[in-house]
Amino acid sequence: MTARPFRFRAAVSGTTYHLFSGVLAAIFLLPLIWVALNSVKSPEEANQQPPTWFPRSLSLDSFRELATYGEGIGVYLTNSLVLCLLVVAGSTIVCVLAGYGFARFEFRGKKLLFGATLLILMVPYATILLPLYIVLGWLQLTDTVFGLSLVLIMFQLPFGVFLMRNSFESIPRELEEAALVDGCGNTQALRHISLRLVAPGVVTVALFSFIASWNEFLAPLIFLNDGAQYTLPVMLVSLQSGAYGVVDYGALQAGVVLAVGPVLIVYLLLQRYYVAGLINGALRG
Incomplete structure (x- = not known):
């Protein structure tokens, strides 16, 4: 009953x-x-008031307009992809090595150094852009995608190191000790044993780095002066301003589609690793 x-x-x-x-x-x-x-509407229909829901006829004119805007959409996409690859590679390598070091080794000032790393999260982002610009000027890295990638990598480190340290600490030390007994060094144990077990955490760090660098607007706007070095978000804001105050909404929304597409595809492909990585990283504080 x-x-x-x-x-x-x-x-x-x-x-x-x-x-x-x-x-x-x-x-x-x-x-x-x-x-x-x-x-995919014609430019006239895309700018029509009141707007229509569905296109009367399919048109790729808005995407063709992007191909000739400024330096061309291909240049901006390439700059964004290069920036993302640099940030993802740099963030992943540094966070994995730092997280492993904090989780497995004891050294003087370990807790102080880890706390100082997390303190970066408490610093307002905009307040240190000017000092960073001066530092990059000394290094002659202003107006370069590589210099911009170093700035974005720095801002990815606190969360990435915290997540990777927790991921490594969730793995039993006995697995690595068994590998060491069999003749492996620390580097070999990390590469062949630990990295495979913390793969979701590594993917999560890479995914966060990709999304943050792909969508970043303020830092590229400040550190890049040459239009040929601009990334996609900066180009979209310039397109939004329009010539003589006239905005081409079709081209603007075509640019938004190109900006959203890669992030959506990458997230859908890696979402199960992303969820598992966040869970593993939250098991230990």
């Missing part, structure tokens, strides 16, 4: 949950669908 009410409540609860999740997903997806539809 008690099984039916329980099953009924479970069915109602499950239906409510899925219905609420579907409505919430639709709310988040609606702007993306709107942008995607507008990007």
Whole structure:
């Protein structure tokens, strides 16, 4: 007699949950669908007031407009991809090595150094851009994608080191000790044993670094002066300003599609590693 009410409540609860999740997903997806539809409208229809929901005819004129805007969309995409590759590679390597060092080795000032690393999170981002600009000027790295990547790597270190340290600490030390007994060095044990077990954490650090560097606007705006070095977000803001105050909404939303697409694809491909990495990183404080 008690099984039916329980099953009924479970069915109602499950239906409510899925219905609420579907409505919430639709709310988040609606702007993306709107942008995607507008990007394939003709320029006249994309700028029409009041706007239309669905394109009367499919057109790629907005994407062709991007190809000739400024230095060309290919240049801005290439700059953004190069920046992302540098930031992802640098952040991942430094965070993995630093996290492993904090998790496995004892040295004087370990807690102080780890705390100082986390303190970077408490520093307002905009307040140190000017000192960083001066430092890059001394190093002759201003107006370069490589110099900008060093700045973005620095801001990725606190979270990445914290996550990787917790990920390594969740692995039993006995596994590495067994590898050391068999003749492996610390580097070999890290490469062949530990890295495979903390792969979700490594993917999470790489994913966070990719998204942050791909979407970053303020730092490229300040550190890059040459239009040929601009990244995609800076180009989109310039496009939003428009010539003589006239905005080409079709080209702007086509640029948004190009900006959102890579992030969406990478996240969908790596989301299971991302969730597992956050869970593993949160097991230890």
